[in-house]
Amino acid sequence: MGTAIDVRGVTRRYRSTTALDQVSVSFEKDMIHGLLGRNGAGKTSLMSVITAQDWPSEGEIRVLGHRPQENEQVLPNICFVREEQQYFDDAKAHHAFRAAAMAFPNWDQELCDRLAEEFRVPEKTRIKKMSRGQRSAVGVIIGIASRAEVTFFDEPYMGLDAVARQLFYDRLLEDYAQHPRTIVLSSHLIDEIAHLIENVVLIDRGRIILDEPVEQLRDRAVTLVGRADAVAEIAAGREVLHEEAMGRMARATVLGALDDGERRRVEELDIDIVPVSLQQLVVRLTAREQKEGAR
Numbered sequence: 704m705g706t707a708i709d710v711r712g713v714t715r716r717y718r719s720t721t722a723l724d725q726v727s728v729s730f731e732k733d734m735i736h737g738l739l740g741r742n743g744a745g746k747t748s749l750m751s752v753i754t755a756q757d758w759p760s761e762g763e764i765r766v767l768g769h770r771p772q773e774n775e776q777v778l779p780n781i782c783f784v785r786e787e788q789q790y791f792d793d794a795k796a797h798h799a800f801r802a803a804a805m806a807f808p809n810w811d812q813e814l815c816d817r818l819a820e821e822f823r824v825p826e827k828t829r830i831k832k833m834s835r836g837q838r839s840a841v842g843v844i845i846g847i848a849s850r851a852e853v854t855f856f857d858e859p860y861m862g863l864d865a866v867a868r869q870l871f872y873d874r875l876l877e878d879y880a881q882h883p884r885t886i887v888l889s890s891h892l893i894d895e896i897a898h899l900i901e902n903v904v905l906i907d908r909g910r911i912i913l914d915e916p917v918e919q920l921r922d923r924a925v926t927l928v929g930r931a932d933a934v935a936e937i938a939a940g941r942e943v944l945h946e947e948a949m950g951r952m953a954r955a956t957v958l959g960a961l962d963d964g965e966r967r968r969v970e971e972l973d974i975d976i977v978p979v980s981l982q983q984l985v986v987r988l989t990a991r992e993q994k995e996g997a998r
């Protein structure tokens with residue numbers, strides 16, 4: 704498949720803040736990646752330097768094999784959808800769409816028109832006067848209809864209602880299936896995007912703490928629910944990401960898949976195995992990283 708984006712040793716400092724700290728990560732081509740992390744972790748900073756909206760203080764970036772900064776060869780293949788997108792003062796949606804049509808060589812106007820109808824983007828309202836959700840819809844439509852080889856969505860759902868968010872996920876996935884490309888989606892609604900993303904990149908305090916295919920990640924941990932002594936027996940010797948006691952019952956999330964012998968024992972002990980949601984896993988792994996970082 705190959706690499707679409709390669710980031711080597713990238714640091715971005717803002718005065719006293721180090722937003723990105725020696726980040727090295729690559730994003731495989733034609734895949735949907737989730738870029739996850741807590742507030743202020745460095746997601747927007749990373750996307751900004753990759754899309755050449757910003758310059759790294761140190762390090763090297765290649766997008767489709769080229770340095771993106773001031774590079775007319777590669778920039779038309781990169782689309783960055785973010786909340787604080789600037790439009791000129793009296794721009795209406797069709798102005799933004801026309802500008803995108805000129806900027807992106809793979810632009811699909813028919814798809815844009817269809818999406819504008821489905822998202823109910825008002826035709827006559829200036830973007831500045833639109834509701835937050837309507838403005839987000841304009842960005843999301845540009846992100847999908849541009850069909851840019853590399854597309855970033857930075858928390859694209861701000862203000863979108865549940866119906867519009869579902870529409871976004873469905874249309875993105877449909878279009879991606881027909882026109883595979885590299886998509887990086889940053890979101891706090893991890894379980895909502897869990898079925899979309901194939902790879903997770905988790906960033907915390909400017910450092911990459913995890914970069915793993917979702918399937919592999921799901922097998923990383925299980926939650927055991929049962930009698931406290933039984934759960935303790937299975938959890939013994941494993942790294943426990945989280946545990947709760949409920950009277951004589953306990954619930955523990957442990958790292959590592961269970962082998963056949965352990966699975967038999969789990970049955971004998973009448974323990975329920977509950978799959979861990981991606982969101983849970985990300986929260987627990989971030990907490991673990993923070994604990995280790997504090998040591």
Ligand SMILES: Nc1ncnc2c1ncn2[C@@H]1O[C@H](COP(=O)(O)OP(=O)(O)OP(=O)(O)O)[C@@H](O)[C@H]1O
Nearest residue numbers: 717720721722740741742743744745746747748749
């Ligand atoms: N222009 C800037 N000037 C100064 N500090 C900045 C600037 N942009 C980002 N930072 C700082 O860099 C760090 C990373 O911010 P960034 O916006 O990349 O985080 P994020 O992961 O996108 O957060 P969120 O999920 O809240 O959007 C934060 O501590 C932030 O305060």
